[in-house]
Amino acid sequence: MTSIGIYGSNGRMGRAIATIAASEGVIVAGGGDAGSDPLPVAYAADVLVDFSTPAALESHLAAAAAARTPIVIGTTGLLNTHHALIEQAADVIPVLQTGNTSLGVTLLGVLVREAAARLGADWDIEIAEMHHRHKVDAPSGTALLLGEAAAAGRGTRLAEVRVDSRAGLVGARTEGTIGFASLRGGSVVGDHNVVFAGEGERIEIAHRADDRTIFARGAVKAAVWLAGRAPGRYAMAEVLGL
Numbered sequence: 001m002t003s004i005g006i007y008g009s010n011g012r013m014g015r016a017i018a019t020i021a022a023s024e025g026v027i028v029a030g031g032g033d034a035g036s037d038p039l040p041v042a043y044a045a046d047v048l049v050d051f052s053t054p055a056a057l058e059s060h061l062a063a064a065a066a067a068r069t070p071i072v073i074g075t076t077g078l079l080n081t082h083h084a085l086i087e088q089a090a091d092v093i094p095v096l097q098t099g100n101t102s103l104g105v106t107l108l109g110v111l112v113r114e115a116a117a118r119l120g121a122d123w124d125i126e127i128a129e130m131h132h133r134h135k136v137d138a139p140s141g142t143a144l145l146l147g148e149a150a151a152a153g154r155g156t157r158l159a160e161v162r163v164d165s166r167a168g169l170v171g172a173r174t175e176g177t178i179g180f181a182s183l184r185g186g187s188v189v190g191d192h193n194v195v196f197a198g199e200g201e202r203i204e205i206a207h208r209a210d211d212r213t214i215f216a217r218g219a220v221k222a223a224v225w226l227a228g229r230a231p232g233r234y235a236m237a238e239v240l241g242l
């Protein structure tokens with residue numbers, strides 16, 4: 001039976017993950033939150049899940065690497081420096097990082113990549129997301145994941161074509177860019193809409209999360225799947241067999 005340690009255990013996601021773990025016979029070996037030492041739980045658990053804050057990621061990765069414990073990272077708002085630390089950690093432990101652990105969004109990423117690959121660069125790609133009023137990062141990790149998928153479908157890197165927001169006299173749209181728009185309000189769990197806008201027609205592919213259970217279920221599944229793997233980077237699509 002797999003045991004997990006939860007970084008961000010008192011948060012919205014941490015609590016949802018503990019509930020799903022209990023219902024699936026996965027043991028919660030411990031948790032960590034602001035101000036706690038991440039090392040004891042890293043040694044106590046078979047695998048760690050991190051749904052906390054980017055500022056804590058470095059210490060969580062260091063603890064996971066010291067204890068040689070695999071880690072699933074769901075925390076969003078990550079910078080290039082965090083991604084570099086994740087790459088380093090993956091030399092010694094299995095790491096799975098994703099902006100969205102749900103089955104629906106993981107499949108959406110595959111569909112978006114495929115659509116972007118088949119449609120010409122004259123089809124403009126825009127990604128809109130809406131989340132609850134408490135969310136602190138924008139664009140959402142999911143929107144960025146979908147943007148990466150679209151960029152990959154076009155054979156480019158998101159960093160080269162990303163436009164985060166528009167306000168004022170910004171000029172006409174540059175062909176090949178991928179635009180993002182973020183809305184915040186109420187209790188919205190997570191809505192994402194990818195728009196492919198062509199001349200005279202438009203394709204929209206959307207995902208709506210009704211409940212955090214979908215992320216928690218994916219996180220627990222990923223954790224169980226990751227335990228005992230060789231060091232390296234892994235993807236949610238592998239966990240789900242997509």
Ligand SMILES: NC(=O)C1=CN([C@@H]2O[C@H](COP(=O)(O)OP(=O)(O)OC[C@H]3O[C@@H](n4cnc5c(N)ncnc54)[C@H](OP(=O)(O)O)[C@@H]3O)[C@@H](O)[C@H]2O)C=CC1
Pocket residue numbers: 007008009010011012013014032033034035036051052053055056073074075076077098099100101102141215
């Ligand atoms: N990948 C995915 O599928 C999903 C990712 N997320 C992401 O997960 C993250 C958490 O979301 P959510 O649960 O809603 O956020 P919450 O604000 O509800 O929870 C954050 C948790 O992180 C803890 N925390 C804060 N600072 C530290 C620290 N230094 N060390 C350890 N823990 C710390 C908080 O502890 P304390 O209460 O003590 O401050 C709290 O328990 C966000 O980045 C969010 O975008 C969310 C949903 C799905």
Ligand SMILES: O=C(O)C1=N[C@H](C(=O)O)C[C@H](O)C1
Pocket residue numbers: 076099100131135139140141142143189190191
């Ligand atoms: O903060 C959230 O709530 C969510 N965060 C993730 C993101 O940034 O995409 C996943 C989900 O949309 C909910």
